Amino acid sequence: xxxxxxxxxxxxxxxxxxxxxxxxxxxxxxxxxxxxxxxxxxxxxxxxxxxxxxxxxxxxxxxxxxxxxxxxxxxxxxxxxxxxxxxxxxxxxxxxxxxxxxxxxxxxxxxxxxxxxxxxxxxxxxxxxxxxxxxxxxxxxxxxxxxxxxxxxxxxxxxxxxxxxxxxxxxxxxxxxxxxxxxxxxxxxxxxxxxxxxxxxxxxxxxxxxxxxxxxxxxxxxxxxxxxxxxxxxxxxxxxxxxxxxxxxxxxxxxxx
Amino acid sequence: xxxxxxxxxxxxxxxxxxxxxxxxxxxxxxxxxxxxxxxxxxxxxxxxxxxxxxxxxxxxxxxxxxxxxxxxxxxxxxxxxxxxxxxxxxxxxxxxxxxxxxxxxxxxxxxxxxxxxxxxxxxxxxxxxxxxxxxxxxxxxxxxxxxxxxxxxxxxxxxxxxxxxxxxxxxxxxxxxxxxxxxxxxxxxxxxxxxxxxxxxxxxxxxxxxxx
Numbered sequence: 001x002x003x004x005x006x007x008x009x010x011x012x013x014x015x016x017x018x019x020x021x022x023x024x025x026x027x028x029x030x031x032x033x034x035x036x037x038x039x040x041x042x043x044x045x046x047x048x049x050x051x052x053x054x055x056x057x058x059x060x061x062x063x064x065x066x067x068x069x070x071x072x073x074x075x076x077x078x079x080x081x082x083x084x085x086x087x088x089x090x091x092x093x094x095x096x097x098x099x100x101x102x103x104x105x106x107x108x109x110x111x112x113x114x115x116x117x118x119x120x121x122x123x124x125x126x127x128x129x130x131x132x133x134x135x136x137x138x139x140x141x142x143x144x145x146x147x148x149x150x151x152x153x154x155x156x157x158x159x160x161x162x163x164x165x166x167x168x169x170x171x172x173x174x175x176x177x178x179x180x181x182x183x184x185x186x187x188x189x190x191x192x193x194x195x196x197x198x199x200x201x202x203x204x205x206x207x208x209x210x211x212x213x214x215x216x217x218x219x220x221x222x223x224x225x226x227x228x229x230x231x232x233x234x235x236x237x238x239x240x241x242x243x244x245x246x247x248x249x250x251x252x253x254x255x256x257x
Numbered sequence: 258x259x260x261x262x263x264x265x266x267x268x269x270x271x272x273x274x275x276x277x278x279x280x281x282x283x284x285x286x287x288x289x290x291x292x293x294x295x296x297x298x299x300x301x302x303x304x305x306x307x308x309x310x311x312x313x314x315x316x317x318x319x320x321x322x323x324x325x326x327x328x329x330x331x332x333x334x335x336x337x338x339x340x341x342x343x344x345x346x347x348x349x350x351x352x353x354x355x356x357x358x359x360x361x362x363x364x365x366x367x368x369x370x371x372x373x374x375x376x377x378x379x380x381x382x383x384x385x386x387x388x389x390x391x392x393x394x395x396x397x398x399x400x401x402x403x404x405x406x407x408x409x410x411x412x413x414x415x416x417x418x419x420x421x422x423x424x425x426x427x428x429x430x431x432x433x434x435x436x437x438x439x440x441x442x443x444x445x446x447x448x449x450x451x452x453x454x455x456x457x458x459x460x461x462x463x464x465x466x467x468x469x
Contacts, residue, residue, distance in 0.1 A: 061369055061372060088375050088377070091374070091375035095373075098366060098370060102364075102367060103370075104389075106389050119376050119377070119380050119384075120374065
């Protein structure tokens, strides 16, 4: 089952027949996905559909039961022992942004962004700090560098988290409901940053409830329900003419409120 | 005045026993807490059993066992060795539980974020989890340390010449006056109150920077 139309660019992320269950509860069933370089894919669907689980399987925060994941040439087959080198390479290729930011509260903003570069990319402190400051400046947060995350607003914290992930030069950015724990007004700051990233050609997979972002920024919209992908394609087409009854029901719920 | 001096002769020993026992406890608690978090059933059961055994028997009984019990063969512990070892082992059990609680206070998202960034396990433990857990453990840790300072007096029962031992000695020599114990009590207060104050100060300072 291939859902993706033929594209000229080589996919950065390929998911084949991914499945996962917690004892009796199936959370992912036979998910296939192909993400071409430089595209933005928005994943929508009711809660419990498996969107976050799928995203978390991509960098192996969750172990899939079966199937295969290829990210930037690093292939992982479920059920096979993952050697730490492959895992590290895969996680380096995929940057992740969480709903609750998950910044390190005991480190300053600058250390939050610099420490992973020093440890993962083996950069010197000075090199790492230079890169961090460049990213923080881009995010409009240079003046927060010496603060602790707790002194920053939610929107600022999420942008710091994005900077921290970008600092490792990932090939693809995974966003797990990046604005869901933010006030709508604050969420806009984060969405602006994400739009800029998209415009720069970053490959992005975004699990979101922000329908405007999905409609206007995403190149591809993936609708998930009950652990499977029920529909995918250009956002406008799906939003205007959903093929699946489950999609129609979900869109009615999120759009007509 | 000579009463106070007589007691203060025991002060270095009280501090020595407390510090050494705390040191032994703090270090031995690390493998214990690793075992308590282990998914290996056997390792978990072993460490759980050890912790319960160490905590379940009164420290004074441990000291007697170590001091009088281990005299078979060539090994014979001095009263100081038995006191430090006994209190250190019991401390390990309590501190393992304190560490365990502190580790659960570190949000699961910290593990996820560190792993997603590709940090290796050693770095995650050393740079992300341990510093946060340590902060969470400080209040309970210092409370325990102050408790240990007082419990070090148990070592007097096997003849370690610390504050209570010296007080007993003085009381016997001077004809059984209990005044000496009031002075001993004052010495313990003078030692423990500043410790408590220091602990609260550190705790408040760390909370200020770290709380979200």
